[in-house]
Amino acid sequence: xxxxxxxxxxxxxxxxxxxxxxxxxxxxxxxxEQGDDLKVLGVYSSERRAWERVDRARGLxxxxxxxxxxxxxxxxxxxxxxEDGFHTVPGVVSDG
Numbered sequence: 749x750x751x752x753x754x755x756x757x758x759x760x761x762x763x764x765x766x767x768x769x770x771x772x773x774x775x776x777x778x779x780x781e782q783g784d785d786l787k788v789l790g791v792y793s794s795e796r797r798a799w800e801r802v803d804r805a806r807g808l809x810x811x812x813x814x815x816x817x818x819x820x821x822x823x824x825x826x827x828x829x830x831e832d833g834f835h836t837v838p839g840v841v842s843d844g
Contacts, residue, residue: 749825751791754798757817758785758810769817776819795820 757776759767760783771777778784789805792798798820806815 751793751823751825752795752798753791753821753823754789754801755819755821756787756789756805756811756814757819758787758814759817760784769814776817789818795822 757778759769759778761767762782768777778786780786789801790798792801802818805811805818
């Protein structure tokens with residue numbers, strides 16, 4: 749069974765007041781270490797249901813400030829992730 753997590757990104761402003769929402773390819777970007785805040789709005793049985801929730805959330809306080817900063821992530825229920833564990837290298841940040 750697949751489920752879809754729905755996320756919203758509240759971007760932090762840089763020192764000059766700018767906000768980067770998407771990269772050069774138009775993909776949503778975020779960096780929690782720079783103060784961006786990710787929220788899970790819910791877990792849905794289909795991607796369509798997740799995007800229906802986006803339609804309802806876009807007009808709500810907070811979400812309305814960044815109405816295009818939603819994304820979904822597909823997960824398979826009972827599927828293991830990070831099966832080989834992970835290693836932390838001091839001073840090195842990895843995207844996974």
